[in-house]
Amino acid sequence: MNINDIDTPALLIEKAKIKDNIIKMQNLCNQKGVKLRPHIKTHKMPSIARMQVEAGASGIAVAKLSEAEIFASEGFDDIQIANIIIGDKKIERLFHLNNKVRELSVSVDSFEVVSQLNKRFQNSGKEMNVMIEIDSGLGRSGLKEKAEIFKLAKAIEECNGLKFKGILTHAGQVYSANTFDEIRDIAKYEVSFMIDIAEFLRNNGIDTLIVSIGSTPAAIAYDLLNGITEIRPGNYVFYDMIQVSLGTAKLNECALSVISTVISKPSNDRVIIDAGSKALHTDKGAHGNDKIKTYGYVLNKTCSILRLSEEHGFIFHNGEEFKIGEKVRIIPNHACAVCNLFDFAYLIEENEVKERIEVSARGKVT
Ligand SMILES: Cc1ncc(COP(=O)(O)O)c(C=O)c1O
Known part of the structure; x- marks a missing residue:
């Protein structure tokens, strides 16, 4: 037709362009020695995520538990919920999802949520992987202070139902940048802020396996990524007029x-x-x-x-x-x-x- x-x-998707966008971002990550975990909030389409995984993506990130449920039912087995999940109803769903998905993680930034999660996951067979969300300047959710981050990580480590995996941030303030230099400065700040926290945690005896950052504008602007384990751009798969602007x-x-x-x-x-x-x-x-x-x-x-x-x-x-x-x-x-x-x-x-x-x-x- x-x-x-x-x-x-x-809605139309140009196959040649999407393939190109996927391969270019994957190559960029391969060159920089970081894993690519595309955020599927952009396309919400399992068939596009499959193209990303086939090109080398290590797993996917989602914004919602319900998105994670859809992608799990489509066979995706490494899913990071880059968001905070709260309340008995959702935590019950999370519990069932955790038993289905090989590698699932969720974000926290408070003792309250840690305690709600642990209540359901303790002595339940499979630990829930937890990432601490860090605020690297967006001013949305997330912690900033090292001492607070350390205390929360320690509390997670002490929970029998939870496993502390690492730290996660999204420096979305990059969208307010007026020049490429500003984008580069924000990207640099995001990287150094996260590396500093990860080193602090490790120096204080907290095993911090994953350091996860990213957005599409920053992905293009990162220089060195030593110490970062994965980036999570989403929009790059299509791009749009916001990226053009x-x-x-x-x-x-x-x-x-x-x-x-x-x-x-x-x-x-x-x-x-x-x-x-x-x-x-x-x-x-x-x-x-x-x-x-x-x-x-x-x-x-x-x-x-x-x-x-x-x-x-x-x-x-x-x-x-x-x-x-x-x-x-x-x-x-x-x-x-x-x-x-x-x-x-x-x-x-x-x-x-x-x-x-x-x-x-x-x-x-x-
Ligand atoms: C937590 C998180 N990670 C990653 C992304 C992906 O960023 P982008 O849309 O710039 O690709 C977003 C986008 O909103 C996000 O909120």
Whole structure:
């Protein structure tokens, strides 16, 4: 099927570009001597994660327990939940998942969560692997102070149901950078901050096996990674207009697009497409990235999508020719948020559909 025969709006993935993006990031990690643990929050598609693992990824990272459950049921056996899991209901699910998955870990940053986890996992046969989340400048969850981190690690070591594995951070403030030098500085800080903590823990008798860091902008900017064991970029698999605006990807590296149809030409400077916020998402950037003024980039046109309602996109132009029924392709601002909106995506080569793939872990919020 040609992409022009697809019912719209629909999600397209360019096979050649995604393969390239996966291989380039894997090569980068191989050269730097770190493992690559891609964060699947970007695509939420087991078939894409399989491509990443086949290229050499050591395992996957997820943001939600429900994402971990989906990927475990698809046979993934090394899963890091890079988030804090709390409450009896979730911990019960975590317990069952831990018995299914060869290598599973979860993040903590408080004694309360450590104690909740240990209550369920103590004397239960298989220990739960635990990572301490570190705040390396994002100001989200995570600990900063070495003494506190040490105390929490010690408490985990003393829990019979838990195994302290290491430390984890995401320096997401990198998305607020204005220049590549700023990205490099944040990446450098993330690395040295984590190495310092890992050394402190080891010097104080805490076995710290994993030092896990990462984001897509930083992944491209890291210099030396001695002392870091793995990085967890996610967005690199597709890239998007946020990465283009940061200078961390080129437009022609963006592998994900939304195809949409012109449904109305109400005036000389405006056309309406069938992709609104339900297909393109309103996201223009996170963590202080406010460089983007439109709702995605329309390929091969000079127009701008300046407004969205739920089912309609408002394209403004300077007399550019559009036909009713014409298909337009849009590189979204935030690929991760857009994948969450679709049940499936079309894998394409040139303009031909090769495969339809499920976004199996979309909408998984718990
Ligand atoms: C904890 C964590 N790790 C890794 C990532 C992946 O970063 P990126 O989306 O820049 O690839 C994210 C993204 O939000 C994250 O929250």
